[in-house]
Amino acid sequence: QKEVEQNSGPLSVPEGAIASLNCTYSDRGSQSFFWYRQYSGKSPELIMFIYSNGDKEDGRFTAQLNKASQYVSLLIRDSQPSDSATYLCAVPARYNFNKFYFGSGTKLNVKP
Amino acid sequence: GAVVSQHPSRVICKSGTSVKIECRSLDFQATTMFWYRQFPKQSLMLMATSNEGSKATYEQGVEKDKFLINHASLTLSTLTVTSAHPEDSSFYICSARVVRGGSTDTQYFGPGTRLTVL
Numbered sequence: 565q566k567e568v569e570q571n572s573g574p575l576s577v578p579e580g581a582i583a584s585l586n587c588t589y590s591d592r593g594s595q596s597f598f599w600y601r602q603y604s605g606k607s608p609e610l611i612m613f614i615y616s617n618g619d620k621e622d623g624r625f626t627a628q629l630n631k632a633s634q635y636v637s638l639l640i641r642d643s644q645p646s647d648s649a650t651y652l653c654a655v656p657a658r659y660n661f662n663k664f665y666f667g668s669g670t671k672l673n674v675k676p
Numbered sequence: 677g678a679v680v681s682q683h684p685s686r687v688i689c690k691s692g693t694s695v696k697i698e699c700r701s702l703d704f705q706a707t708t709m710f711w712y713r714q715f716p717k718q719s720l721m722l723m724a725t726s727n728e729g730s731k732a733t734y735e736q737g738v739e740k741d742k743f744l745i746n747h748a749s750l751t752l753s754t755l756t757v758t759s760a761h762p763e764d765s766s767f768y769i770c771s772a773r774v775v776r777g778g779s780t781d782t783q784y785f786g787p788g789t790r791l792t793v794l
Binding site for chain 2: 595598600605606607608613652654662668
């Protein structure tokens with residue numbers, strides 16, 4: 565079982581809709597979770613991180629964490645074509661915060 | 677804050693030559709930096725963890741004599757691809773760790789270097 569799993573997609577949503585991206589992780593003791601966005605041909609950029617159960621909002625982005633079910637989600641409200649990218653979920657190893665486990669990413673297409 | 681730069685952004689070289697890539701943290705000090713490689717349409721692959729003032733830690737399967745890493749200061753790490761071959765052509769990305777405290781330490785990525793070996 566991989567440490568972090570994501571559906572590769574592509575996930576297609578119409579402009580203005582809510583995009584929901586999911587990530588599951590295997591280590592029940594994981595404490596923090598990161599979402600990165602990677603445009604084609606570019607490097608990843610940090611969107612947000614979350615370490616408490618529940619929701620964390622930042623503009624149009626909301627991260628949701630459910631530790632009991634071991635999943636973390638990223639919701640993008642009012643999706644725009646410029647949100648079209650691959651979204652990576654990352655979870656630090658529990659005993660080595662230097663080591664991030666990255667999911668393979670979910671490709672999001674927002675159609676005008 | 678937390679800006680990471682890389683230089684060069686793109687390099688084309690002949691087979692057998694060596695290429696040096698620089699990674700700098702511009703507005704913070706980074707005791708730990710990371711080097712990743714990404715082939716087209718594939719996931720990020722961690723190559724090595726670079727620690728200031730000590731030897732880098734390489735991931736399994738990464739040749740340390742081929743990919744030389746030096747982290748001589750708190751703001752600069754370099755990756756040298758020695759005797760590059762066409763199969764080394766890839767997108768090389770560095771990241772630097774921002775220390776916030778334990779599990780919330782965050783990695784910020786540089787813009788990447790696209791290496792093409794002819």
